[in-house]
Amino acid sequence: YERMFQRNEQKSITATFVKAGYGGEHGWGYSIPYILGNFGFLTGATKHHLEVSGGFVKSLNEYYDLFPLSVSIGYRKQKPNGHFIFRTGLGWPEGLYFGLGVSF
Numbered sequence: 343y344e345r346m347f348q349r350n351e352q353k354s355i356t357a358t359f360v361k362a363g364y365g366g367e368h369g370w371g372y373s374i375p376y377i378l379g380n381f382g383f384l385t386g387a388t389k390h391h392l393e394v395s396g397g398f399v400k401s402l403n404e405y406y407d408l409f410p411l412s413v414s415i416g417y418r419k420q421k422p423n424g425h426f427i428f429r430t431g432l433g434w435p436e437g438l439y440f441g442l443g444v445s446f
Contacts, residue, residue: 375402
């Protein structure tokens with residue numbers, strides 16, 4: 343889940359947001375569920391944005407602790423006041439990510 347707080351197309355940081363999520367790291371014979379919370383910002387006044395965020399991540403597996411910080415950097419295509427969102431980037435713990443979404 344992500345919530346935008348500020349939009350200002352006249353400044354270099356055009357929007358700020360917070361996001362919370364649930365995910366998992368999976369491999370050969372193991373699964374590590376986690377929750378994360380991030381604060382981030384977008385740059386760019388058109389539909390093309392640099393997206394940067396950071397926050398925390400907490401493992402829900404009592405036998406394994408993840409590195410406690412969450413970071414990501416990526417590209418977002420979203421028109422100002424538009425409804426379609428496309429995201430891609432690199433982060434921890436997500437790794438390489440792609441996303442499609444709807445803003446309302």
